[in-house]
Amino acid sequence: MRPPRGQPAPPGSWLMRWAERHCSPVVRDGVVLPIVADLQYEASQAGTRWLARATVYLRHYAGLACAMGYHRLTTRRTALANPKLKAGLVWLLVVPVALLASRAAQFAVVRLASMAFYQAAGPQDWITGASKSVASVFMGASFVVAVWWVAPRRKRVVAGVACGVVLLWAGVLISGAVVQGFNGWLFAMGLSGALGGAVAWGLTRRSAHSAMNDSAFR
Amino acid sequence: MVPVPETPLPSLSSKERIILDLLASNGELYGLQLVKESRGELKRGTVYVTLQRMETKGLIASDAEKLSDDSGLVPRRMYRATPFGLRVRKVWAHAARMLSMGEAGA
Numbered sequence A: 001m002r003p004p005r006g007q008p009a010p011p012g013s014w015l016m017r018w019a020e021r022h023c024s025p026v027v028r029d030g031v032v033l034p035i036v037a038d039l040q041y042e043a044s045q046a047g048t049r050w051l052a053r054a055t056v057y058l059r060h061y062a063g064l065a066c067a068m069g070y071h072r073l074t075t076r077r078t079a080l081a082n083p084k085l086k087a088g089l090v091w092l093l094v095v096p097v098a099l100l101a102s103r104a105a106q107f108a109v110v111r112l113a114s115m116a117f118y119q120a121a122g123p124q125d126w127i128t129g130a131s132k133s134v135a136s137v138f139m140g141a142s143f144v145v146a147v148w149w150v151a152p153r154r155k156r157v158v159a160g161v162a163c164g165v166v167l168l169w170a171g172v173l174i175s176g177a178v179v180q181g182f183n184g185w186l187f188a189m190g191l192s193g194a195l196g197g198a199v200a201w202g203l204t205r206r207s208a209h210s211a212m213n214d215s216a217f218r
Numbered sequence B: 001m002v003p004v005p006e007t008p009l010p011s012l013s014s015k016e017r018i019i020l021d022l023l024a025s026n027g028e029l030y031g032l033q034l035v036k037e038s039r040g041e042l043k044r045g046t047v048y049v050t051l052q053r054m055e056t057k058g059l060i061a062s063d064a065e066k067l068s069d070d071s072g073l074v075p076r077r078m079y080r081a082t083p084f085g086l087r088v089r090k091v092w093a094h095a096a097r098m099l100s101m102g103e104a105g106a
Helices: A013-022 A025-046 A050-074 A076-080 A083-117 A124-150 A155-179 A184-206 A208-216 B014-026 B031-037 B046-057 B083-105
Strands: B060-064 B077-081
Touching: A013 A025, A025 A050, A025 B031, A025 B046, A050 B046, A083 A124, A124 A155, A124 A184, A155 A184, B014 B031, B014 B046, B014 B060, B014 B077, B014 B083, B031 B046, B031 B077, B046 B060, B077 B083
Parallel strands: none
Antiparallel strands: B060 B077
16 A cells, blocks of 8 residues: 655554554454554544554554454364464474373383382382382383373374484483493383384384374374 | 244454444444444454454444545445344343343242
8 A cells, every 4th residue: 555656654654554464354354454544543633743643553553463463263163273383383392292201101101110119128229220220111111101202293203303312312221331341220221211212103104193193193 | 834944143342342332323433433432342453353353253344435536535334233143132222121030039
């Protein structure tokens, strides 16, 4: 919307150009345009009085900011109905959920072991080492399964990547175990984690849910 | 007997109710006029978000004011309640009255 040549741009012209560049048509036509129309009307009513015009501009720009925020809040559900946006948000959750699942599995197994063996006879470091090794199996498995479960698409590929991460982590543990004198429990934890991750990956590969998901997105 | 299909009753927020009441009593109004007539219940800017939602629901309709092509100004929109909007307003007002009668009689 441009004024005829030689005439100054009407109030709100910069706002209209900004809206055309940065806002969706729905927001531009439903929110910005009516406010600009009111701004132009009230600015014409204010005439040349600078204080009155400044008040009009301030009031309408503040109103626009509130309207944009209110529009965002009230259309939040509509925005989340956008499949691409929803998938993007779900992808962001994959790693935190997987780490949380892994941590939860470790906590559960170690807690169970300490409850089961708290008065057991025998060296405590054996019991601690054994419980941590068993926990590593479940940590590796839960990490892979959680990534596979949360990923919105390409589940098999994503589970493979997660298994790779688990194997990398296990490799770090194993190399740490052998570098400065052999540490049996650290070695066992690394091996157990790798085993858990690999078994979980094998199970997810065979899952019918994976097959359905991947064929839907081929 | 053929059952009559039920029209789902659209929800009506307090602000939508105020807008419908104002349009029912005043006919057609601009957005700024709605804000002024509401005596602070409606706010500038956010009123247009509500009006856009009501227009999507079919409760109100709007027409742009006629301006000359060379003015370079954005036309303001004049809003009016649709017959459907007026019926919805009547139904909700009736429901509110029935509720208050029930409470008074209890």
